[in-house]
Structure formats: C-alpha cells, structure tokens
Amino acid sequence: MSRYLDRCAVTxxxxxxxxxxxxxxxxxxxxxxxFTVSSYLSLPDARPSRLVRRPVSLLRAELRLRDxxxxxxRRLLLxxxxxxxxxxxxxxxxxxxxxxxxxxxxDALQWDHGAGGWVRRLAPKAEKVDVAMRCAxxxxxxxxxxxxxxxxxxxxxxxxxxxxxxxxxxxxxxxTVHDPPxxxxxxxxxxxxxxLLIADVLVEIHRRTGARLTLVGTCAPRLGRLEAIIDRVAWxxxxxxxxxxxxxxxxxxxxxxxxxxxxxxxxxxxYGAAGVPAVASPLGVNAEILNLFGMPAARTAAxxxxxxxxxxxxxxxxxxxxxxxxxxxVCRRYSYDAWLPRWEAAVEPGTVPR
Numbered sequence: 001m002s003r004y005l006d007r008c009a010v011t012x013x014x015x016x017x018x019x020x021x022x023x024x025x026x027x028x029x030x031x032x033x034x035f036t037v038s039s040y041l042s043l044p045d046a047r048p049s050r051l052v053r054r055p056v057s058l059l060r061a062e063l064r065l066r067d068x069x070x071x072x073x074r075r076l077l078l079x080x081x082x083x084x085x086x087x088x089x090x091x092x093x094x095x096x097x098x099x100x101x102x103x104x105x106x107d108a109l110q111w112d113h114g115a116g117g118w119v120r121r122l123a124p125k126a127e128k129v130d131v132a133m134r135c136a137x138x139x140x141x142x143x144x145x146x147x148x149x150x151x152x153x154x155x156x157x158x159x160x161x162x163x164x165x166x167x168x169x170x171x172x173x174x175x176t177v178h179d180p181p182x183x184x185x186x187x188x189x190x191x192x193x194x195x196l197l198i199a200d201v202l203v204e205i206h207r208r209t210g211a212r213l214t215l216v217g218t219c220a221p222r223l224g225r226l227e228a229i230i231d232r233v234a235w236x237x238x239x240x241x242x243x244x245x246x247x248x249x250x251x252x253x254x255x256x257x258x259x260x261x262x263x264x265x266x267x268x269x270x271y272g273a274a275g276v277p278a279v280a281s282p283l284g285v286n287a288e289i290l291n292l293f294g295m296p297a298a299r300t301a302a303x304x305x306x307x308x309x310x311x312x313x314x315x316x317x318x319x320x321x322x323x324x325x326x327x328x329x330v331c332r333r334y335s336y337d338a339w340l341p342r343w344e345a346a347v348e349p350g351t352v353p354r
Contacts, residue, residue, distance in 0.1 A: 006034070006036070006073070006074050006075065007033060007034060007035045007036065007073065007074065007075040007076075007077075007347075008035065008036045008037075008038065008068060008071075008073040008075070008076050008077070008098075009024050009028065009035045009036070009037045009038070009076075009077040009078075009079070010037075010038050010065075010068065010076065010077070010078045010079065010082050010094060011024050011025075011037065011038070011039045011040070011079045011080070012039070012040050012046060012079065012080050012081050012082070012083075012084065013039060013040070013042075013043060013044060013045060013046070014039040014041070014042030014043060014044070015039075015042075016042075016043075016044045017039075017043065017044045017045060018044075018187075018188055018266075019079070019080065019106060019107070020039065020079055020080075022106075022162050022163070022164075022266065023079050023080075023104055023106050023142070023162060024037070024077065024079050024104070025037070026163070026165065026336060027336070027340070027343050030336055030337075030340055031340065031343070031344055033344065033347070035077070038064055038065075038068055040061045040082070040083060040084070041054060041057055041058070041061055044188075045188070045190065046084035051084065058085070061083065062083065062085070065082055065083060065090050065093075065094070068094060069090070069093040069094050069097050070097075072097045072098060072099075073097075073098040073099070074098065074099045074100070075098065075099065075100050075101075075102075075347065075348065076094060076095065076098035076100070076101045076102070077101075077102045077104060077347055078091065078094055078095060078101065078102070078103050078104065078132065078136070079104045079105075080104070080105055080106070080107075080109065080125075081109075081125060081128045082094055082128075083123075084123060085122075085123055086123055086128060087122075087123050087124075087127050087128070088127050088128050088130070088131035091103075091128050091131045091132050091135065092131050092135050095131075095132060095135035095136045095137075096135050100137050100138075100348070100349045101135070101136050101137050101138075102136060102137065102138045102139070102140060102346065102347050103132040103133075103135075103136035103138075103139050103140070104139075104140040104142075105129060105132075105139075105140075105141065105142065105146065105150075106141075106142035106143075106146070106162055106264050107142070107146075107259070107262050107263065107264075108145075108146065108149075108258060108259045108260075108261060108262025108263075109125040109126065109128070109129045109262075110126055110129045110130070110149060110262075111126065111258045111259055111262070112124060112125040112126050112259065113126045114126075130153075133150065133153040133154050134153075136154070137156065137349070138156045138157075138158065138346065138349075138352075139154045139156065139157045139158070140157075140158050140159075140160050140343075140346050141157055141158070141159050141160075142159075142160070142161060142162050142262075142264040143159065143161060143262070143263075143264050143265070143284065143285040144159060144285065145261050145262055145284050145285065146262050147159045158342070158346045158352050160339055160342060160343055160346060161264060161269075161285075161334055161339070162264040162265075162266045162269070163269075163334050163335055163336045163338070163339055164266075164269045164270060164272075164273045164330060164334060164335065164336075165273075165335065165336055166273045166327065166330055166331050166335055168237070168240070168241055168273070169240070169241060169244055169245070169270065169273040169274040170241055170242050170244075170245045170274065171245065171274060171275045171327060172244075172245040172247075172274055172275040172276055172323055173245070174316075175316040175317075175319040175320040175323065176316050177248050177312055177316075177319075178246075178248055179210075180209065180210035180211055180212055181205075181209050181210070181211035181212075181248050181249075181312050182211070182212060182213075182214055182246060182247050182248045182249075183202070183205070183211050183212070183213045183214070183247065183248065183249050183250075183251055183308070184213065184214045184215075184216070184243075184244065184246075184247030184248075184249065184250050184251065184271075184276070185213065185214070185215050185216070185217075185250070185251045185252075185267070186215075186216040186217065186235070186240065186243070186244060186250075186267060186270055187216075187217055187267060188217060189217060189218040189220070189222070192215065192217055192218070192222070192223065193222075193223070194253050194254060194255065195213075195215075195223060195226060195251070195253065196223060196224070196226070197253045197254075197255060198251070198253045198301070198304050199223075199224075199225065199226055200301060201301050201304040201305055201308070202226060202229065203225070203226075203229075204305055205305065205308050205309065205312075206229045208309065209309075209312060211229075211248075211308075211312070212229050212230070212231055213226070213229055213230045213231070213251075214230075214231050214233060214243065214246065214247055215230050215231070215232050215233065216233045216235055216239060216240060216243045216244070217232070217233075217234075217235050218232070218234070218235070219232045219233075219234050240270075244270060244271060244273075244274035244276055245274050245275070245276070247271075247274075247276050248276075248277075248311075248312065248319075249276070249277050249278060249279060249308060249311050249312065250267065250268075250270075250271035250276045250277070250278035250279075251278065251279060251280070252265075252267040252268055252271075252278060252279075252280035252281065252286065253280070253281050253298075253304075254280070254281040254283050254286070256281075256283065260281070260283045260284060261283055261284040262284060263283070263284050263285065263286065264285060265280075265284070265285045265286045265288075265289045267280075268280055268286060268289045268290070268293070269289065269330055269334050271326065272289075272293060272326035272327055272329060272330040272334075273327060273330045274323075274327070275323035275324060275326060275327040276323055276326075277295060277311050277319050277322040277323055277326075278293070278295055278326075279295065279296050279297075279298050279304065279307040279308055279311070280295070280297065280298070281297070281298060281299070282297035282298075282299065292329050292333070293322065293325060293326040293329060294322055294325055294326075295322055295326070296310065296311070341353070
C-alpha cells in the first residue's frame with residue numbers, strides 16, 4: 001500500500017460533513033503538503049440510519065482502514081475517530097503504525113460516553129479519545145477548554161481553532177431591520193434541537209415584533225410549534241454564502257452541560273464572517289468570542305429576550321458597528337490564512353511556534 005506511505009489524513013466524514021470539512025479539508029485545500037485522504041464513508045455524519053443501509057460500503061471502509069494501517073504512513077492525521085464501529089482498535093493501529101501521528105478533535109468527545117443510539121453505546125467516542133491520547137505523537141485541540149483537558153493526558157498539545165474563510169461569506173451591507181425581522185441559525189440537523197431551548201423566547205419575540213427565523217440546514221421540519229415561524233433553507237456552500245447576510249441577528253443557544261464547554265463557537269464565527277450581529281450562550285469559547293465581538297451573552301430566557309429586543313430596536317449604526325467589528329476580528333484572529341503556518345507546523349514533527 002505504497003500510496004499511504006507519505007502523508008495520510010483519516011476523517012470520519014466526507015467534505016460535506018461540517019467537522020471534517022472545517023478541521024481537515026479546508027486546510028488541505030490551502031497547504032502545499034500532499035495528503036492522501038481517506039473518509040470513512042464520505043457521508044455528512046455517521047447516524048445509524050445511514051450506516052445500516054450501506055453494509056457493503058461499511059465493509060469496504062473497514063478494509064480500507066486495515067490497508068492504511070498496514071501501509072505505515074510517514075505522517076498521519078486522524079480527525080475525531082477512524083470508524084463509528086471502533087472501540088479504539090483502529091485509532092490505536094493507525095496512530096502507532098505511522099512515523100509521526102497527529103490526533104485532531106474539536107468537540108468534548110472525552111465526555112461522550114455513548115448517550116443516544118445503539119451504535120454510540122457500542123462504540124462511545126470517549127474510549128477512542130482515551131486511546132488517541134495514549135497513542136498519538138501530538139494532539140491538536142480546537143480550543144483552550146479542550147486543550148486544558150488534553151494537556152492532563154498528553155505532553156504535546158497544540159491549540160488551533162475551527163477557522164472560517166471570510167471570503168466564503170457575502171458580507172452584510174444593510175443593517176436596517178427587515179419587516180418582519182429576521183432571526184437566523186445555521187448548522188447541522190443534529191444541533192438544531194438546541195433552538196428548542198429558547199422556544200418560548202422566540203415565540204415571545206415573534207409576538208412582539210413579528211420576527212421569523214431563517215434556518216439554514218435541513219428542510220425537514222422537526223421543531224414542533226416553532227415551525228410556524230421558521231423559513232428553512234437547505235444548506236449548501238452557495239446558500240450558506242448568501243443566506244447569513246440576510247439575517248438581522250444570529251442565534252447560538254447551547255445547553256448547560258459539559259459537552260457544550262468544548263464547542264468551538266463555529267456558528268458565532270460564521271455570523272461574524274458575514275458581519276451579522278448575534279446572541280449566544282456564553283459557554284466555553286463562546287464567552288471569549290462574544291467578548292471580542294462586543295455582542296450580548298444570554299444565560300437566561302430574560303437575557304435572551306432583552307438581548308434580541310435590544311438589537312432589533314437599536315439603531316442601524318449600532319448593528320453595523322457590531323457586524324464590522326466581528327468581521328474584522330474573524331479575519332484577524334480566526335481565518336485560515338492567520339493560522340495556516342501553525343497548522344502546517346503542527347502536522348510535522350518538531351517544535352510548533354507558540
């Protein structure tokens with residue numbers, strides 16, 4: 001398997017999967033380093049309903065991991081997990097059989113012990129992270145919260161945030177509130193349930209202002225009573241590029257749990273790249289990003305109502321100032337261009353610049 005003997009990147013999802021796209025594919029598009037990429041099934045996620053319909057593809061994916069491990073890569077980058085079916089055996093083989101291996105993670109997978117479907121219970125991500133911490137030569141963490149935990153288990157941890165490409169987003173140009181106002185959310189089907197955490201808030205804001213919610217993700221209705229005020233836009237690179245600029249205020253609610261502390265604040269960075277004012281739960285890195293953007297943090301329902309009405313009722317100049325500050329911050333501190341030298345150093349042995 002000589003094709004795996006130089007640099008190999010192993011991802012659980014294909015380019016359409018948000019995490020793998022942001023943490024691996026976007027870097028490979030920019031670097032001069034040549035990587036062979038192996039995505040497990042090239043799917044956007046590993047939901048059991050997707051996996052059980054593809055038994056032949058599953059077998060091929062498992063055999064491909066065997067071949068990669070046998071090839072003994074010179075450099076190996078593993079993102080999150082090698083296989084949704086593994087309990088750590090593939091992660092161990094891949095990381096230990098390469099000359100220099102790097103493990104990258106961007107969620108609090110160490111606290112994911114399998115809540116949810118049967119596949120997650122059979123192969124919890126926490127076990128794989130534990131194996132990776134013992135077997136990788138270096139760990140890349142998506143934020144300081146994850147890095148603090150990883151540093152307790154590994155001596156070589158590098159922080160690289162989940163970055164955005166500002167040019168992939170059409171900047172907002174008008175800050176006059178739409179009639180009716182447009183609240184917005186972008187993300188995966190698995191995470192849109194977080195909007196139910198502020199369902200009463202959204203209903204109240206709709207009652208007061210007539211505001212509707214633009215949801216960029218899946219077109220399948222699944223949010224109950226909120227669907228009456230939701231306008232769904234199917235996610236694609238093209239729709240994401242333009243849809244955010246049409247929002248008056250972006251939303252990022254999170255549940256108060258350990259897993260939320262490991263989030264990388266990616267939605268906030270997307271809103272910032274488009275110059276859209278936003279309100280978010282100040283958990284984990286969200287608190288730092290909100291502070292840098294100068295945008296409101298909302299802990300309670302009352303906070304959410306006050307923050308949203310404050311932004312909608314405020315002046316266009318105030319909203320424009322927040323949006324421009326956020327976009328400038330994203331370009332300077334969270335863009336791929338800003339972090340590319342550090343990422344390239346992190347996937348090669350040697351000292352990574354601090």
